[in-house]
Amino acid sequence: MQVQWFPGHMAKARREVEGNLKLVDFVIELLDARAPLSSENPMLHQIVQNKDKMVVLMKRDLADPNVTAAWLTYYKERNIPAVAVDASNRDDMKQVVQLAKQLGKKKIDQLVAKGMKARPHRAMILGIPNVGKSTLINRLANRKAAKTGDRPGITKQQLWIKIKKDFELLDTPGILWPKFEDQVVGYRLASIGTIKDQVISLQDIVVFVIKFLQRKYPDLLLERYGVEADLDDMVEIFERIGKKRGALESGGEVDFDKVSELVLRDLRSGRIGRISLEDPDDVSMEE
Ligand SMILES: Nc1nc2c(ncn2[C@@H]2O[C@H](COP(=O)(O)OP(=O)(O)OP(=O)(O)O)[C@@H](O)[C@H]2O)c(=O)[nH]1
Numbered sequence: 001m002q003v004q005w006f007p008g009h010m011a012k013a014r015r016e017v018e019g020n021l022k023l024v025d026f027v028i029e030l031l032d033a034r035a036p037l038s039s040e041n042p043m044l045h046q047i048v049q050n051k052d053k054m055v056v057l058m059k060r061d062l063a064d065p066n067v068t069a070a071w072l073t074y075y076k077e078r079n080i081p082a083v084a085v086d087a088s089n090r091d092d093m094k095q096v097v098q099l100a101k102q103l104g105k106k107k108i109d110q111l112v113a114k115g116m117k118a119r120p121h122r123a124m125i126l127g128i129p130n131v132g133k134s135t136l137i138n139r140l141a142n143r144k145a146a147k148t149g150d151r152p153g154i155t156k157q158q159l160w161i162k163i164k165k166d167f168e169l170l171d172t173p174g175i176l177w178p179k180f181e182d183q184v185v186g187y188r189l190a191s192i193g194t195i196k197d198q199v200i201s202l203q204d205i206v207v208f209v210i211k212f213l214q215r216k217y218p219d220l221l222l223e224r225y226g227v228e229a230d231l232d233d234m235v236e237i238f239e240r241i242g243k244k245r246g247a248l249e250s251g252g253e254v255d256f257d258k259v260s261e262l263v264l265r266d267l268r269s270g271r272i273g274r275i276s277l278e279d280p281d282d283v284s285m286e287e
Pocket residue numbers: 001002003058059060061062085086087088127128129130131132133134135136175
């Protein structure tokens with residue numbers, strides 16, 4: 001699902017999340033491992049306020065493993081429990097449950113210390129569109145992607161999914177809007193497919209991607225498209241990619257739109273290689 005974020009939508013999303021927050025002990029914030037900073041919701045801190053939080057970096061299978069390791073160190077240094085996952089990996093799912101258990105246990109121990117009865121700990125998943133919220137819920141719940149409750153006429157979905165005896169997850173994730181203000185953030189989100197392709201022109205996104213690859217992943221760029229890091233002429237770059245990968249019009253001319261679609265498809269599916277669009281050094285410059 002792709003959400004167009006207008007002020008009214010933002011207010012509604014915020015209200016929904018705030019309503020559900022009252023029901024949970026902590027939140028699981030999903031970020032994209034390829035761009036954790038850009039895929040944050042700019043107001044999450046304010047919305048979540050004093051709830052505990054853990055971070056799950058999704059799609060680690062598409063991200064540069066060295067950069068992901070650097071991000072995990074970054075969160076550790078800030079005392080934020082974090083884990084990086086590939087949703088199709090069972091051991092990764094176990095790690096999410098393990099981390100949630102630690103956070104939940106803390107909360108339940110506090111309740112018990114106050115004389116209350118122990119109960120399962122409860123969490124909700126939050127994140128911007130397309131980050132992998134439904135996939136993670138379904139994987140943790142061990143169920144197929146189709147939600148029976150979504151079909152008309154079927155009994156309303158249960159509110160809680162029992163992940164473990166002592167861990168329950170809210171069935172509906174909170175969808176929050178991404179950051180819009182910063183242009184580079186916009187390009188990063190568009191590159192990974194979070195912002196609708198029509199918002200920024202495809203060719204502009206691809207120019208951004210190619211310049212980034214020239215700077216950070218020159219070998220992968222050369223290997224896939226035969227484009228060197230020091231080649232400046234974008235027209236020539238597009239033509240080379242088009243000829244090498246067969247993105248041509250019927251007359252044999254290179255089709256720039258086809259080249260753009262192809263590069264983005266390659267990037268988003270990991271065919272160029274495992275690529276991260278931002279690393280913790282980008283943050284320290286902004287902090
Ligand atoms: N490679 C890879 N793809 C993933 C992973 N997790 C989710 N995806 C893919 O990412 C896309 C978006 O996943 P969803 O679970 O629909 O994301 P969402 O956050 O629920 O999206 P909205 O409903 O738009 O808010 C899907 O094509 C998933 O298959 C992962 O760990 N690795």
